[in-house]
Amino acid sequence: MSPPAGPRGPACADDAVVRLGLNESAYGPLPAVAEVLREGVSDTNRYPDFLPDDTRARIAQHLRLPGAQVTVGAGATGVALAVLQAALRRGAARGVDAPEMLTATPTFDGYPILAEMLGMRLEAVPLDDVGRVDLAAMRAAVTARTVAVVVCSPHNPTGSVVDESELHEFVRSLPAGVITVFDEAYVEFSRHSPDLWRLIRTFDDLLVLRTFSKAYGLAALRVGYGVGGRQIVTEVRRFELPFGVGSAAIAAVPVALAAEDELAQRVRSMRAERDRMADMLRAIGCPVLPSEGNFLFLPGIEGVAIGHLLRGCGVSTKECRGHGTRITVGDRSSTDYLVASLRLTAQTA
Numbered sequence: 001m002s003p004p005a006g007p008r009g010p011a012c013a014d015d016a017v018v019r020l021g022l023n024e025s026a027y028g029p030l031p032a033v034a035e036v037l038r039e040g041v042s043d044t045n046r047y048p049d050f051l052p053d054d055t056r057a058r059i060a061q062h063l064r065l066p067g068a069q070v071t072v073g074a075g076a077t078g079v080a081l082a083v084l085q086a087a088l089r090r091g092a093a094r095g096v097d098a099p100e101m102l103t104a105t106p107t108f109d110g111y112p113i114l115a116e117m118l119g120m121r122l123e124a125v126p127l128d129d130v131g132r133v134d135l136a137a138m139r140a141a142v143t144a145r146t147v148a149v150v151v152c153s154p155h156n157p158t159g160s161v162v163d164e165s166e167l168h169e170f171v172r173s174l175p176a177g178v179i180t181v182f183d184e185a186y187v188e189f190s191r192h193s194p195d196l197w198r199l200i201r202t203f204d205d206l207l208v209l210r211t212f213s214k215a216y217g218l219a220a221l222r223v224g225y226g227v228g229g230r231q232i233v234t235e236v237r238r239f240e241l242p243f244g245v246g247s248a249a250i251a252a253v254p255v256a257l258a259a260e261d262e263l264a265q266r267v268r269s270m271r272a273e274r275d276r277m278a279d280m281l282r283a284i285g286c287p288v289l290p291s292e293g294n295f296l297f298l299p300g301i302e303g304v305a306i307g308h309l310l311r312g313c314g315v316s317t318k319e320c321r322g323h324g325t326r327i328t329v330g331d332r333s334s335t336d337y338l339v340a341s342l343r344l345t346a347q348t349a
Helices: 032-041 053-063 074-092 110-118 135-142 164-173 196-202 230-237 245-259 260-283 300-312 332-349
Strands: 070-073 098-104 121-125 144-153 179-183 206-211 224-228 294-300 324-328
Touching: 032 074, 032 245, 053 070, 053 224, 053 245, 053 324, 070 074, 074 110, 074 179, 074 206, 074 224, 074 230, 074 300, 098 110, 098 135, 098 196, 110 121, 110 332, 121 206, 121 245, 135 144, 164 196, 179 294, 196 206, 206 230, 224 230, 245 260, 294 300, 300 324
Parallel strands: 098 121, 098 144, 144 179, 179 206
Antiparallel strands: 070 224, 206 224, 294 324
């Protein structure tokens, strides 16, 4: 017997029936954003801004910050690349000849890739037993070669968040000159995020990363930003790529920022669907960690096995090399298809 048909056709077609592997938004662009994107099609023969000055200014205004405290890049990954380059420059100035980046594992695949691109050694500290970033273990792993520390909250792939007081204690304990990258790509989905303004007011060597790819649903436009003190932002801006933010992103950002009510409604819907998916998975015996992202994590060998079953039923998920499986929260029909597939697989096993 075949699994039930999903939103995009037969369950075992070559392409995934349901895409739940990349933490994409379940929704397309907000209506006002879609309109401005349509209007910009006729100008695609023109270059975008040489540097994203206006985009930086719009984001800064939205956050009630001076423009000098914002940097922009091609997604949060582009900003991460720039801040790691700044960290390398700092390390070279103090004579570090084998620089290291420290982070938790498993984590966003982009960080190991960026480390390799830049010739940095990646030092990875395991998450604790319930999928949280172990700040004490990370602090113990800092060495004289550490030039950057990356902390993600909500953490990808588990969805855990760091405690604000523990985060402050951790950053305060780091050696002078080490840059902390605080990755908040999924912050809009979280109910327990640290105070952004307090963080950047307190720590000179910390940059907060955020993106328009997740909650805003603009992953294809590749636009993210970093927020920090004036000095670190000045350092990072030296590595902003000319023409690095496209015209579509430049047009979309101010419209997306202005659509706060619509965004809030979407976030509420995504949180509700996340909770619904978690409850349904637990009801059929799947291990699920608490999450404040737009995804859920099924840990361990059992989680990996469930991911394999889902992919066999046409549901794309993200396997984290022996650690478990991450499942993006989609729309209601995606959740229903996913759970029905698992139930039917269990019945026919």
